Amino acid sequence: MKITLILLLLCSLWPAAADAQNPTREITDPTGRSVTLPATPRRVVSLAPGITEIIFALEREDILLGTTQFSNYPPAAQKITRIGSYVHPDLERIVALRPDLVLATRDGNPRRVIERLEALQIPVFAIDPRNLAEIKASLSALGTVLNAEAQAAALVADMETRLARLRQLTARIEHRPLVFFQVDAAPMVSVGEETFLHELIILAGGRNAAAGGPAYPRFGWEQILTLQPEVTIITSMAGGQSPEELRRAWEQWPQLKAVQNGRVHVVDADLFDRPTHRLLDGLEILARLIQPQIMAPVPAAAEPER
Amino acid sequence: MPVPLPSLLKTMLLLILLSGALLLVAVFFGLATGSSGLNPGELWTLIFRREQADPVTAAIIWQIRLPRVVLAAAAGATLALGGLVFQALLRNPLAEPYILGISGGAAVGALLGMMVGFASFPGVSLLAFAGSMATLLLVLSLAGGRHAPGKDTLLLGGVMMNAFCGALIMLLLALADNTRLRHALFWLMGDLSQIGREQLPLLLLLLPAMALVLLLARPLNLLLLGRESAAAMGVNVRAVSLTLLAVTSFMVGIVVSQAGLIGFVGLVVPHVFRLLVGPDHRLLIPACLLGGAAYLIACDLIARVLPAGEMPVGIVTALIGAPLFIFLLWKARP
Secondary structure (H helix, E strand, C coil): CHHHHHHHHHHHCCCCCCCCCCCEEEEECCCCCEEEEECCCCCEEECCHHHHHHHHHCCCHHHEEEECCCCCCCHHHHHCEECECCCCECHHHHHHCCCCEEEEECCCCCHHHHHHHHHCCCCEEEECCCCHHHHHHHHHHHHHHCCCHHHHHHHHHHHHHHHHHHHHHHHCCCCCCEEEEECEECCEECCCCCCHHHHHHHHCCCEECCCCCCCCCEECHHHHHHHCCCEEEEECCHHHCCHHHHHHHHHCCCCCHHHHCCCEEEECCHHHHCCCCCHHHHHHHHHHHHCHHHCCCCCCCCCCCC | CCCCHHHHHHHHHHHHHHHHHHHHHHHHHHHHEECCEECHHHHHHHHHCHHHCCHHHHHHHHHHHHHHHHHHHHHHHHHHHHHHHHHHHCCCCCCCCCCCCHHHHHHHHHHHHHHHCCCHHHHHHHHHHHHHHHHHHHHHHHHCCCCCCCHHHHHHHHHHHHHHHHHHHHHHHHHCCHHHHHHHHHHHCCCCCCCCHHHHHHHCCHHHHHHHHHHCHHHHHHHCCCHHHHHHCCCCHHHHHHHHHHHHHHHHHHHHHHHCCCCCHHHHHHHHHHHHHCCCHHHHHHHHHHHHHHHHHHHHHHHHHCCCCCCCHHHHHHHHHHHHHHHHHHHHCC
């Protein structure tokens, strides 16, 4: 105890790490925090798989030193050093990489880790995208921070073109089917109006069966039989089950319209969980499943193989 | 029965030297290793040639590992001491530091704080502490009355309070959304990774409490003979028991509010030392303080260098503690 107290006294005198050569600038991040970060970041750590995807899309993977456990896209991301998981990042591993910038997300990353990184004088730029407009804004913001404005603008422009085309295609639909979007299997969880998945369902030409409730409402079969969804979308990995198991759970209920019409589909969770430009791939898959007749001009993407 | 004083002092000195050395070794490895690697050499540079040290390694050792080691030491010492005191007062070998409902109350407070979206320090810590003190007061007033607290009422009251809080915890977890749920689960399993330097001064509150328990070692020994005998030998049974219950619970409340629920330390450490040095609390208290600190630092070291990534220290203490306890039982069978 005595020794540790002496060490404690010593460490309170210790100056924190700082990079003197690199000029800094002050930017307000999308969560409203003012961050002083290097004008040219050279050592970046990403605290979410989605942020890692964006860094690769912005072609700044050369300065990406560390990322989280499940950062699997693009395949090259699997070679980046891991710093723990998205919900439980390992502070020591992050600091050991000597980052001059950490990119975080407000939803998911523990606030405590962000506070402690700041206490260690490591700038943390956080994003908090909750809908497509905010995803575009966070792409632009990350483009600015990583000095990749042109790439960010191109990504945003591509998102806008694809969105406009989809809006045009769905403008003349007559029937919007009732869609049940299942993100977890045990307990069964769907998505409410506050989520971007709700926004995707509407854009894809459907109605959200779980609208009007909390963000992630729980459901039982009794409610589902009463709701009678016409289309069911299940994200893969829900409850750790295989796509076949997930579909079979629904097929036990032949009374359901979605089951009778063979409209229970399993989709790749990674395309729907992560608030990035790739959500447009997810959106187009969703539109193809919800409004197959209008989606012929858009190229098909496969269901997950696993 | 009473051991002659010179021989006691000799044993005490030996015991303190041994467990103190154990603690020093644990502190050294706690500071020299971590998830980013092993660097005993750098620790040496940091202490003796500060101007040559690398600032990032310095930050890792002083600002990430040191607070963890200090918290682990404080929590280990407190939980071991808490277990020792409760096992003596309630004369029940299964008594542990959370027996009076502190763990349940703290968990309810902490989860409420997490759900409202408070910062982990001071918001969540404060609510956890408030929760543990509320359940403690409830259980003590239930069992206290005008007499010395009855041990069965205390035990049953505490167990029921924890069970009720357990139901509240399940309710809160069922209402929580996914990401908050995962943070809460880490807290419930005992997690030392959240501590920062600004929380450390709070732990100084534990020192006077530890000293007070140490001073009460002799009456605690007499209480082991039974209440009537202790009273006959001049012990104010009610005052001593209430003081010990309140002081140790206060200490455990502080630790729980900072580190979450860490099980088995308060069970395993006192039993190991009882087997080694016998039932004299003048030896057991310092041994549990030093040994408990060393034990939890070592468990946390395992928790943070596991190749699968960091995990809550409570998992490690339970994985080691339960089999160890069974082994002790097996050795102690008649």
